[in-house]
Amino acid sequence: MYIAVAGNIGSGKTTLTNLLSRHFNWYAAYENIENNPYLVSFYEDMQRWSFNIQIFYLNMRFKQMVELQKMKKPAIQDRTVYEDAYIFAPNLHDMGLMATRDYENYLSMFELVNSFIKAPDLLIYLRASTSTLVQNIQKRGRKYENTIRLDYLQNLNERYEQWISNYDKGKLMIIDTDVNRFDENPDALGNILNEVSAEFFGLFNEQEVVEEKTKKRRKK
Numbered sequence: 001m002y003i004a005v006a007g008n009i010g011s012g013k014t015t016l017t018n019l020l021s022r023h024f025n026w027y028a029a030y031e032n033i034e035n036n037p038y039l040v041s042f043y044e045d046m047q048r049w050s051f052n053i054q055i056f057y058l059n060m061r062f063k064q065m066v067e068l069q070k071m072k073k074p075a076i077q078d079r080t081v082y083e084d085a086y087i088f089a090p091n092l093h094d095m096g097l098m099a100t101r102d103y104e105n106y107l108s109m110f111e112l113v114n115s116f117i118k119a120p121d122l123l124i125y126l127r128a129s130t131s132t133l134v135q136n137i138q139k140r141g142r143k144y145e146n147t148i149r150l151d152y153l154q155n156l157n158e159r160y161e162q163w164i165s166n167y168d169k170g171k172l173m174i175i176d177t178d179v180n181r182f183d184e185n186p187d188a189l190g191n192i193l194n195e196v197s198a199e200f201f202g203l204f205n206e207q208e209v210v211e212e213k214t215k216k217r218r219k220k
Contacts, residue, residue, distance in 0.1 A: 001074040001200065002118070006083055006164075007126030007177075008156050009148065010136035015183050016126065016175075016192075017078040023193055024200070027075040029064045031057075040144045046152075050092045051102040057084050058110060065117045074200070080120065082169075085110040087159040095155065119169035122199055127161075128177045130154050173199060 003026070005013045014030060021028035033039065038053040061081040068075040089106050092098040098106075128136075130153050137145050164174065175182070175192060182189040 001122075002068055002120050003074065003076040003122045003124065003196075003200070004080045004120035005076065005078055005124045005126065006080055006160075008128060008133055008160055009145070009153065010133040010140075011126040011128040012136065012177050012183060013078050013126060016124070017076055019182070019189065020193075020196060021076050024074065024197075027068070027071060027073055029068060029075060029077045031078050032060050043144045043147045046092065046097045050098040051106065054084060054089050054092070054098070054106050055109070057081075057088075058106070058113060062113045062117070069118060077120070080123070081110070081113065081117070082119075082163075083160075085114075086163050087156060091152075091155050091159055095152070122171045122173065122196075123167065123169070124173045124175065124196070125160070125164050125167075126175050126177050127164075128157075130157060132178050133157075171199060 003020070005017045005020075007013045017028055017030065020026065036053070036056060038049050038056055042049040042053045058081065061077075061079075061084065064077060065081065068077065085107070089098065089103060089110075093100065093103040130150065133153050134150070137148065164172070173195065180188045180192070182192050
């Protein structure tokens with residue numbers, strides 16, 4: 001079983017991924033922030049480093065997803081490759097921060113990667129207003145994030161909403177983090193754990209039914 005947490009910068013993806021992985025004993029795959037050689041440079045000069053950082057994330061997440069698909073135990077991923085391809089890359093291109101030839105090259109590589117991976121069995125989307133994102137970004141105090149433009153976050157939010165409204169790759173759960181402060185409120189976290197548990201074990205049972213049917217066909 002493969003679960004993924006999606007959401008804008010500062011929406012709480014890493015926090016929720018960590019909480020869920022610890023509670024359910026799932027393997028967790030996180031964004032490689034500390035070892036990203038482009039992150040600081042990207043926020044200093046987005047136009048210069050946009051293509052480089054998107055390729056870095058494409059490579060990193062492809063490796064993660066290949067590993068996750070080989071695992072016997074359930075796994076959860078902090079952000080998906082689909083967000084890079086359908087939200088971040090086109091946003092950079094439309095804002096004039098990524099050249100058209102680089103954008104087309106990136107999409108071509110993504111389509112190749114996409115042919116080798118499977119979508120999450122359950123996607124958890126963390127919806128957050130721009131003000132909540134800014135508050136969370138300021139709270140965690142990463143220096144390189146101080147230069148994030150407000151219009152950049154707003155554009156990303158609009159693209160996330162459009163993507164989620166058309167999402168059809170698997171089961172979807174939406175959590176409004178403006179009102180559901182699971183990082184501060186134990187009751188709010190408990191509600192999420194109960195909801196995820198119901199979705200997860202429903203998926204698990206569905207998988208068992210499929211496997212049982214497959215075994216019966218093989219016996220015939």
